[in-house]
């Protein structure tokens with residue numbers, strides 16, 4: 001039984017959360033309130049639409065559909081201005097080593113992200129060629145913690161769900177991976193990602209031996 005690997009984007013491959021934050025912060029300011037870094041934690045792995053709903057809740061602001069749509073566009077335009085300036089130096093530590101290791105072993109690799117900007121970001125940082133399938137915010141109808149994004153990725157890779165390994169930095173993402181019956185690996189704070197099967201601070205802590213054990217399914 002072939003093993004497949006699925007990577008989340010924001011917080012796993014690149015730290016775009018800081019750019020999402022700057023764009024949301026600017027919008028909040030225009031609407032007359034402060035949006036904090038702590039509040040930004042709630043936005044990780046969450047769709048753009050849901051983020052704006054939460055933001056308006058925080059600011060206690062009600063919007064017409066037209067205003068809502070305008071603000072969605074405005075936030076994304078600001079976000080894309082940051083993305084435009086990204087390059088390979090923004091790839092998180094040891095991500096290329098892990099991707100290279102898996103590629104050498106002919107392991108199928110997918111992206112499983114909530115972002116509608118996933119493809120241009122991978123292009124910007126020169127990682128697009130590593131991915132056999134990209135499942136992003138344009139291809140799913142149900143957001144994490146629903147397992148849909150990862151189940152589509154598994155099916156695109158031709159791998160059964162239980163033979164997939166998922167790297168995630170968001171609680172909702174770990175829950176989605178678990179709901180899909182996949183091996184969930186938390187990247188970040190183990191106290192926050194305590195539902196994950198394994199936890200690592202970042203990819204520098206993930207050895208080739210550990211990757212090999214995942215491929216051979218002899219990890220515990």
Ligand code: G16
Pocket residue numbers: 008009010011020043044045046047048051076112113114115116117118137170
């Ligand atoms: C990412 C971020 C979220 C963001 C979402 C949608 O998810 O973590 O904060 O709201 O994508 O992004 P966009 O506005 O580009 O469509 P992931 O799943 O890559 O961590």
Ligand code: MG
Pocket residue numbers: 008009010011012044045168169170173
């Ligand atoms: Mg993420």
